[in-house]
């Protein structure tokens with residue numbers, strides 16, 4: 001077994017998570033998660049200033065096509081989803097947030113991306129998933145590469161963070177036919 005396969009096997013044993021429909025009680029935690037600059041720094045501009053509880057509730061509980069709470073050991077730890085679906089073209093845009101930085105680096109991000117991609121292609125009927133990351137977000141880059149996303153291009157100086165302009169890298173994953 002290679003190191004990578006061993007790591008994935010160990011993670012599958014160690015860090016089981018569940019994707020489920022969001023619940024009202026998730027809102028307060030997600031609101032707390034998004035008050036942490038370590039969590040929000042590489043998210044959209046609108047997350048760089050405090051968002052109201054109402055705003056977060058509207059987002060988490062919106063009756064959208066595919067949004068899932070990430071649960072670990074019975075606790076809500078983050079949110080993922082497929083946004084702006086175009087079911088004629090079979091496309092949607094992926095996002096994920098693991099809200100507790102002490103849980104980063106344990107394989108949740110990669111596991112969530114793999115799980116959502118599998119559901120999108122095998123169950124939801126998508127043939128293309130788009131995604132993106134701001135260039136300093138190394139964890140996001142690594143995960144997308146591992147799952148097979150290809151770079152579509154780059155929006156130069158898309159955001160201003162920590163006193164400097166950063167690029168947004170655009171990504172696509174096609175269903176294997």
Ligand SMILES: CC(C)(COP(=O)(O)OP(=O)(O)OC[C@H]1O[C@@H](n2cnc3c(N)ncnc32)[C@H](O)[C@@H]1OP(=O)(O)O)[C@@H](O)C(=O)NCCC(=O)NCCS
Nearest residue numbers: 039096097098104105106107108109110133138139140142
């Ligand atoms: C991005 C995010 C989802 C990653 O989740 P995660 O659970 O930490 O991801 P994983 O543990 O599956 O994988 C991250 C990998 O990147 C690596 N990594 C992270 N930061 C790194 C760095 N600065 N340099 C090198 N490797 C790094 C980790 O070591 C890990 O690799 P490993 O499996 O070889 O140990 C999580 O950090 C998060 O929710 N951040 C806040 C919101 C966000 O940025 N969302 C994404 C917007 S595009």
